[in-house]
Amino acid sequence: MLKKILFFLLLTSFCYSQDFRLSALSISKELTENANSVVRDQKLEIDISSLNQMQIKKKKIISVLNSKGLNNVDAVEYYDKSTKVKLIEATIYNSYGEEIKKIKRKDFQDRSVVDGFSVLTDGRILYLDYTPIAYPFTIVYESIVESNNTAFIPSWYPLDDYYESIEKSSIKIEYIKTLGFKFKENNFIGDKIKKEEKENSITYTAENIFAEKPEEYSPIIEKKFPIVVFGLDKFNLEGFEGSAVSWEEFGKLWYKNLVSDSEEISLETKAKINELVNNETDVLKKARIIYEFVQNRTRYVSVQLGIGGWKPMKPIDVDKLGYGDCKALSNYTRVLLKNVGIESYYTVIYGDSKKKDFDQDFVSKQGNHVILTIPYQDKNIFLECTNQNVPFGYGGTFTDDRFALLIKPQGGQIIKTSSYSELDNLQQIHAKMSFDTNGNLEGNIKIVSKGIQYDDVYNIQNSSKQDIENYYYQSKFPWINNMKIESFTFNNDKDKIEFTENLKVKIEKSLVKTNNVNLFSFNIFNKLTSIPQRYKNRKYPLEIKRGYSDEDIVEIEIPSTFKIESIPDDVIIENKFGKYQMECRVKNNVFIYKRVVTIKQGVYEKSEYENYRQFIEQIVKNDNAKLTIKE
Structure with a gap:
């Protein structure tokens, strides 16, 4: 009788020390097929309480089935002077749903946001660097981030990678109606996703989306998987109040507050560039001389200091220091061209060989790169200003054949970059x-x-x-x-x-x-x-x-x-x-x-x-x- 009681007590203790809802063994066969990881439950809650206050609350429960699935944990947050990480933590469970490790903020890696070219940044990253002792395992990740910037509202990708299944994923956004909240659904097929709209909130929920394998010669993920993008007609960007009612209005703000407020260069540089083009009358030849001048005296360095993530360094500083990021070098070239009588335009684009386009129908802060556009006769010449070796007017696969945003004093304009036919290539x-x-x-x-x-x-x-x-x-x-x-x-x-x-x-x-x-x-x-x-x-x-x-x-x-x-x-x-x-x-x-x-x-x-x-x-x-x- 005593043995039976002891066995019952041990069994009860074992049952209470684990949660079968967190056990990777409880996942259905359909969700594990072709999957390296399975999102058990992901909740993204965004509260936009004012023009300059947004809170993003995340909770993600994901079962990682093998080493390849580690990349889908996404236990990472970025922060700077305008964005604060108020909470970040994780808990690890073994395949049976037993808790094996708690990870607090102090256990996350805290590093500067620096890549191979970056030397100037105040952005930082908190990320989980966890090596599992066995597979499968489950991680519960939670974070709360607060930001003064409302120009970027996270998009919702219920499925954001290959070889990953979704048991349940949801997003809820609460907003102030007067800010002009808007959204756009892309690639919605079938009834896997449900939407609920209320007066000041919107909620999307997806369940039982099975893992997909990549297919050769198929469109990029952004053209295949369900996505919802969000934005505000009125937003704050590092203290600047912006308008995204139209591309024209959006471009006016960008030009006035982020591009044109400083066009000063040194007298020495003015004299030098005028000397270089003094005997040249052809517009493109003059532009080529200025472009090669920039290539020969500058180098690319990523700059992410506060508003530097969006605003270019002053041309006078690029002139003095001889370096800058894509924004700074493009704007510096624009100012030099203006000084010799050639008009050109700061142009925001998605730089990537995958040919990602600006969404023409959804006015919002988009893009990850800046180039320069020179209007010439009935066409545009596009300049990649970060590369010291690339020819004048050539962007290659990084910027070819896609929609981008031209920033003019009169406002923004969507344009298409140069494409190359099969005979050109x-x-x-x-x-x-x-x-x-x-x-x-x-x-x-x-x-x-x-x-x-x-x-x-x-x-x-x-x-x-x-x-x-x-x-x-x-x-x-x-x-x-x-x-x-x-x-x-x-x-x-x-x-x-x-x-x-x-x-x-x-x-x-x-x-x-x-x-x-x-x-x-x-x-x-x-x-x-x-x-x-x-x-x-x-x-x-x-x-x-x-x-x-x-x-x-x-x-x-x-x-x-x-x-x-x-x-x-x-x-x-x-x-x-x-x-x-x-x-x-x-x-x-x-x-x-x-x-x-x-x-x-x-x-x-x-x-x-x-x-x-x-x-x-x-x-x-x-x-x-x-x-x-x-x-």
């Missing part, structure tokens, strides 16, 4: 090679890259010899064995925006002997090797973000002791996705191989994905065609 290869009697190849290669393909390669000129060789061996020509680069030279034509590589190479044992016959892969220097993944049930459209064209000519001198037994037939494949053309000829003991590939940018129905995959598969197959050579 051109790479041309011309190789002249020769075989010796032992089957070794040697010769010269000339590669000319333009458009976005210029962006892929022009920085190589600043690399070490070892890094350059590794680039060719490991990245550019990874399929070539026994290759030696004997010499290389580069020519970066910034006026034409063309980058030329001249290589001298030797490739040993290029022939593969099979049954007294030599096989030779004649497409030596440019081939597609990867076939897109096959999907049984694809969910999202096919998106080819950037098109391109390749034109290759390979000429190979064949020894008189060699005899080509067979030459592949010509191939032409053309469809809505692009074109592939291959042609082989022999003339005066010279084998000539010509290859043209064009891939078009575009968005297509998901049903078209398999057709595109098969198109690439055909290219890969033909790119691996071989000659039969007898000695």
Whole structure:
């Protein structure tokens, strides 16, 4: 009888020391499929109590199933002079829901917000650096943050990453009606999300959203997953009262309070730039001279001091110190151009190779980068002012083909940045090679890259010899064995925006002997090797973000002791996705191989994905065609 009582007491104690709601073992099978983590319950409560007072309260319960799921814990808060972290703590539970660790504020890492380029910042970050002893485990994270800035209201992403499921997630925002609260729903499909609106509040709740895998050639997350963005028509930004009723009004405030309040530069700099452009009458040539002047005397440094997160340093300070962030360098260039009679405009954009757009239909503080726009005749010239090497008027994949906000004295205006067609994004290869009697190849290669393909390669000129060789061996020509680069030279034509590589190479044992016959892969220097993944049930459209064209000519001198037994037939494949053309000829003991590939940018129905995959598969197959050579 005593043993039974003791067993009951132990069992009762065990049950009360754990919470099965926090046990990772209680998660349904559907939610764990394809998941590295599962959000059990996430609550985001935002209280906007005045124009300059906002409180953000978070509670996130997440079960981390494996090491890859650690990235989704998101136990992190940022703070500065205008934003205070009033509470931050976490509790860890094992797979059975037993509490194993409490983490207080003093246990969080407290660091300056500094990246590899930042040297000036008063922003700080509090984050959890926790190494689990076993998987799965559950963490309950809570925080309260108060801010004087109401320009940014956190967006709601019930699902914000791949390989993560949502058991329940909610957001509630309470606001003052006179501030002009607004919201916009994107990518809402089905009935997984419920909305409740009251007079001064709005609540969204999502339940049982299953984890998703990424799909090749699909749109970015912001175009696929459900998102709600929020904003105010009247807001505070570091003491400035702003209006987001229209882009015009929003731009007026930005120009007046954040851009144009100081346009002073030194008398010495004024004299210098006027001397530089004194004999030039062409507007673009004058602008190029000023742009290169800025490139030669400044460097990029991130500045995040208080309002420096939004307001550029004064031009006179950039002039004196020789550095600045994207805002400061763009504005400094604007002021210099103004001093020589050229009008240009501060332009806010999302800088990212993923082509993220400004939301034209939702006036709010957006963007993460600043460039400069020069209106010229019937087009705009865009300047990337943070890079000392990039050509005048070239932004590459970081700022191409997306909507941005132009800041004029008269107000804001949404514009589209330059796009590059598949014909603009051109790479041309011309190789002249020769075989010796032992089957070794040697010769010269000339590669000319333009458009976005210029962006892929022009920085190589600043690399070490070892890094350059590794680039060719490991990245550019990874399929070539026994290759030696004997010499290389580069020519970066910034006026034409063309980058030329001249290589001298030797490739040993290029022939593969099979049954007294030599096989030779004649497409030596440019081939597609990867076939897109096959999907049984694809969910999202096919998106080819950037098109391109390749034109290759390979000429190979064949020894008189060699005899080509067979030459592949010509191939032409053309469809809505692009074109592939291959042609082989022999003339005066010279084998000539010509290859043209064009891939078009575009968005297509998901049903078209398999057709595109098969198109690439055909290219890969033909790119691996071989000659039969007898000695």
